[in-house]
Amino acid sequence: MHVLIPAVVDTPVYPNQRAAFSPLMIGRMSWGLSYRPTKVPIFIIGKWGLTYDTALSALLPNASVFSGTLVRPGGPVMAMLRAAKHAMRALGSRAPDASPFARMLHARKLPFWCARFKEDFWLVINMQASTGSKKIVGVFYKANEYASMNPKFVGCVEGSLGIRDWLESQGHQYIVTDDKEGPNCELEKHIPDMHVLITTPFHPAYVTEERIKKAKNLQLLLTAGIGSDHIDLKAAAAAGLTVAEVTGSNTVSVAEDELMRILILVRNFLPGYHQVINGDWNVAAIAYRAYDLEGKTVGTVGAGRIGKLLLQRLKPFNCNLLYHDRLKMEPDLEKEIGAKFEEDLDKMLPKCDVIVINTPLTEKTRGLFNKERIGKLKKGVLIVNNARGAIMDTQAVADACSSGHIAGYSGDVWNPQPAPKDHPWRYMPNHAMTPHISGTTIDGQLRYAAGTKDMLDRYFKGQDFPAQNYIVKEGKLASQYQ
């Protein structure tokens, strides 16, 4: 039987993916065939063809290796198709018709495709496929005695997103730790050779430019949750890394939590609760500054996924709802939600009795609520911030709470995290702060664990992620981070 195997391989674009076409991957190639070929014409397209030629020749001693040139303008599928046609021409009349092959390519039935035509074999390898055994590092909060209390508690070190067996059964290495700070921490040990880092905003591993420089094998940074500001996104883009998060995974969890915090502040709930704990009973001490939410003006800074869900939940409370965002909603949606668009943030803010922050932390929103802006807010304003701590000037918030200009501040996000014992927000009056918990409900965890697994699976197969998940892709930041 005559065997013909043109393998079309396009090398990845970024130098740190250079080793992607490893001996292990080549091992898999031959494993994918029913018998070992005697003569293997292999076409290679790519910048570092020679490196791979050598590797291939060593592993498949009978292979005839043809090096091609980079054919990128039409995109990877076109490049592969063109290379395949070139291969067929070179191989002459024995080559089968290209059309089934072309259809497979266009249908993106990739990354690994091996089909039999009469007596010939065609093997196609996706240039985007992430091949070989990968080292995946996960940084999560530790649950200790709480770990075994709920089998669905997957967001902690012990639960490891519930993907350990799945990863290890595919030959990948999965290291999980909560030890993320300082030069001798567990994370530092794995930075030089890890391929994927999974982090969560709840216990963020700060991925600095320095760490990225040390991470020679790193390809993918996944945020199990939403908000990737713990990563130096510009440095990640410059290094050719992909950054993605599980967009939408815990938006309901956060919106519900924000509604709760608004009510806790408006009703002056926490001092009443503390009275009960402390054996006191003083209605006046609560009532003099407790209000109804009805009729109050509530403004959200940012009306993306969370902001919209919050506005929808606030509608039945009969408030005056305002929103400021880079983007105005479609008129129908705006009408349904019942919120008015405010193009100018500084015109909206002084109208608000309650302000909720729902933007990501970007260069534009860092320190947005500084002393000057806070000074222009209504006296007695209530602020809820589950977005990111660094959107606020820490000391300006603490001072305004002390003076009473801000009558209540609640949120679950701090800068940095975990918040140090002496963080001023722990000690300011009228706060209702918690650790970073709103997006890590069990329901949220199950969703972001499933989303992370899905992206890893796609990464192994060389498939794209859902478009909305990308924060950095092919050297470019998502638009709201630019």
Ligand SMILES: NC(=O)c1ccc[n+]([C@@H]2O[C@H](COP(=O)([O-])OP(=O)(O)OC[C@H]3O[C@@H](n4cnc5c(N)ncnc54)[C@H](O)[C@@H]3O)[C@@H](O)[C@H]2O)c1
């Ligand atoms: N506390 C938690 O557990 C938790 C969980 C999830 C998300 N978050 C935070 O909430 C943020 C928002 O999440 P989302 O799912 O709603 O994101 P999203 O991308 O759907 O919405 C963000 C919105 O902010 C707007 N925006 C961005 N920059 C802006 C600017 N400079 N001025 C005005 N508007 C701007 C965008 O246009 C968008 O509509 C996340 O980035 C994250 O930081 C916190």
